[in-house]
Amino acid sequence: MHVLLTILLAVSPYLARVYEYMPAPGQFTNAMPAATTDDTPETMAAKAEAAIADNAGKTVCLGAWGGYIVFGFDHPVTNSLNDYDFRITGNASYASYAKDTSRKGGSAEPGIVMVSYDTNGNGLPDDPWYELAGSEYNSPATIHRYAVTYTRPDGLADIPWTDNRGGSGVVPRNSFHQQDYFPLWAPDQLTFTGSLLASNAVDEGENGQHSFILYSYDYGYADNHPNKTDGCKFCIRWAVDNNGNPVNLPAIHFVKVYTAVQQVCGWIGETSTEITGAEDLHPDMLPTGLDPSPMPTPTHAKILRDGQLYLMYNGIMYNVRGTRIK
Ligand SMILES: [Ca+2]
Ligand SMILES: [Ca+2]
Ligand SMILES: [Ca+2]
Numbered sequence: 560m561h562v563l564l565t566i567l568l569a570v571s572p573y574l575a576r577v578y579e580y581m582p583a584p585g586q587f588t589n590a591m592p593a594a595t596t597d598d599t600p601e602t603m604a605a606k607a608e609a610a611i612a613d614n615a616g617k618t619v620c621l622g623a624w625g626g627y628i629v630f631g632f633d634h635p636v637t638n639s640l641n642d643y644d645f646r647i648t649g650n651a652s653y654a655s656y657a658k659d660t661s662r663k664g665g666s667a668e669p670g671i672v673m674v675s676y677d678t679n680g681n682g683l684p685d686d687p688w689y690e691l692a693g694s695e696y697n698s699p700a701t702i703h704r705y706a707v708t709y710t711r712p713d714g715l716a717d718i719p720w721t722d723n724r725g726g727s728g729v730v731p732r733n734s735f736h737q738q739d740y741f742p743l744w745a746p747d748q749l750t751f752t753g754s755l756l757a758s759n760a761v762d763e764g765e766n767g768q769h770s771f772i773l774y775s776y777d778y779g780y781a782d783n784h785p786n787k788t789d790g791c792k793f794c795i796r797w798a799v800d801n802n803g804n805p806v807n808l809p810a811i812h813f814v815k816v817y818t819a820v821q822q823v824c825g826w827i828g829e830t831s832t833e834i835t836g837a838e839d840l841h842p843d844m845l846p847t848g849l850d851p852s853p854m855p856t857p858t859h860a861k862i863l864r865d866g867q868l869y870l871m872y873n874g875i876m877y878n879v880r881g882t883r884i885k
Pocket of ligand 1: 677678679680681682683684685686
């Protein structure tokens with residue numbers, strides 16, 4: 560009875576905690592949520608949490624490529640092995656006037672999703688991260704191990720960036736948003752790493768007019784399909800390690816989302832992933848093969864050479880399906 564009550568009281572399906580919020584520069588950076596020069600990484604994480612935790616439904620913007628947020632739930636999200644596990648909401652919509660009718664398009668601003676298991680059991684997201692391999696993961700147009708450094712300009716100016724492949728560009732200012740576009744609480748140089756997806760925008764304007772359609776990738780990205788669609792749902796079994804090998808996680812404690820494209824669409828500005836919330840789609844499900852309520856913290860866990868995560872409980876090693884291996 561006590562255990563049952565504890566579970567009922569503890570578990571909310573909704574995103575409960577924002578651990579870190581570090582947007583890249585952008586037209587909504589320092590505005591969504593609002594920042595001042597007094598803010599710190601801690602106060603900005605708290606502002607982001609107030610905006611999107613507990614189904615609050617406000618919007619947090621991640622800025623240009625690489626800008627990210629790290630959040631979690633009040634319980635581990637179980638890997639169901641055969642169904643969607645959680646969803647992330649954003650503000651993507653489809654445009655009825657998109658000309659390519661073979662795919663959905665509108666305002667898709669895809670964000671790559673990563674997951675992490677609290678391997679060291681300290682309740683903090685300081686453990687290995689695994690990318691969820693979305694539909695573009697194996698595309699030849701996707702660049703893995705990408706990195707971009709943004710540099711704070713003097714005054715209110717376009718923000719220059721360089722990448723680790725000899726490329727460079729700017730996040731341009733526009734007339735609609737007058738605040739500083741470089742995160743006020745960040746160091747003067749900000750470097751992000753991750754995967755870069757190909758640009759998804761097509762200028763379908765005619766007669767000198769611009770009309771940008773941002774086409775949705777098939778699946779596996781945040782802010783890429785409208786919130787009522789399955790395109791917002793994610794499977795923990797899509798997780799891969801740095802070499803692209805599948806990783807079987809029994810559950811995940813932490814989620815990271817970062818803007819996946821580096822593109823500027825004329826007057827609508829840079830593409831930036833937005834997040835409005837997240838939800839565990841089966842908050843009462845326990846990991847297959849384990850008997851934890853709540854899930855126990857392994858005394859030891861490690862990734863072996865086969866790329867799989869192994870967990871030690873009371874001196875006995877299990878694979879993530881709960882099968883004793885030695
Ligand atoms: Ca940890
Ligand atoms: Ca955006
Ligand atoms: Ca968006």
